[in-house]
Amino acid sequence: MATSSVVDDITRAAVDLFSTQGYANTSVQQIVEAAGVTKGAMYHYFESKDDLLFSVYERMLSLQTEHLEEIVGRGASTAQTLRDVCVDVIETSIDFLPEGTVFFRSVHMLSEPRQKEVTRRRRQYHDVFASLIERGQEEGLYRTDVPRAVLVAHFFSDVHYLSNWYSPEGPEDKVLLAQQLTDLFLVAIKA
Amino acid sequence: MATSSVVDDITRAAVDLFSTQGYANTSVQQIVEAAGVTKGAMYHYFESKDDLLFSVYERMLSLQTEHLEEIVGRGASTAQTLRDVCVDVIETSIDFLPEGTVFFRSVHMLSEPRQKEVTRRRRQYHDVFASLIERGQEEGLYRTDVPRAVLVAHFFSDVHYLSNWYSPEGPEDKVLLAQQLTDLFLVAIKA
DNA sequence: TTCTCGATACCGACTGTTCGGTATGTCGCC
């Protein structure tokens, strides 16, 4: 289909501009010009500028949830599963660094219902993560002197912060970094 | 001075609105109405909306830099100094939670020069922090198998992320949380 | 094969409104 190309072009341009200029500072006109299409085309495929932003999140959230389910589904040990989940979410966050930038900067610009939806989806992810830690705690693997919510937040803070300092052109390698951050986390929560 | 009250009222209203609605979604009109003053008053004390945002950062950055210098100036051991710095920055970040929200969400909305200035100031802080870790590494206290930049980012990610999940009304106590997060960090970087 | 018709995929000038910023004025105080 030729349509998918148009949609992709628009999405790509939007992510690019949103991540460098911010959502509010980017006009629809800029996006369509960068994508090489017209406003009419954009409003044919997207309901609103808001909708465009949401679609960026949609894609990321779906992908990460998918990965999570796949990894948990493997049925490995708790320790191995948690490690794999950590590494994966860090790696995919690096793969989608611009999306992450947009995400953390501009979720609050979404309309109420959409913001709720995003929050709901993220919480689902966090809940699975938290239950993994809980299982590990029951197995005596992880410390219990710090509230689980703090442990979870402690991990996701790294993921969140990536878009604020990591540069693919920098010295850090993606795979290595994912292992290092995961290791820092796992060492910290060890019983 | 009565003026300081007006300035404070405006700043308070701005932080409040910026943190709940975002910078771009908050009009100058809303701010002055919430502060109980007029546009004229605001533009008498602030150059622009941008200036208003910057002043919020100014205050936070100055305070944290001040604290940092005081703590380092005490001349305690490296381990103790680092611990104190960590606890302090977490605690003050909690004290200035709305400011933090605004900060991390809207720095990119600042004008180029001001953004540069903010980045410069933050880097200064990070550099002092990094040199503390370096000193600790030389003393054999902290691990050296992970790049220092990663260790630094790992810590500041927690500080950064606070405004995304912590609620003063929630079950976590400020002082306790600061200790817990600091502990997680220090355990992770131990040699 | 040709012609029609509906539908999908766009096009781009236009509009209503919002909002940052300003110009001009007023009022009290030194």
Place this chain on the structure above:
DNA sequence: GGCGACATACCGAACAGTCGGTATCGAGAA
């Protein structure tokens, strides 16, 4: 009488979204 501290009406630009159009195409009737 002039200066600092505001008040208020107003301006002009930017911008999201609209709307009346056109082009292309596939299916079915003739």
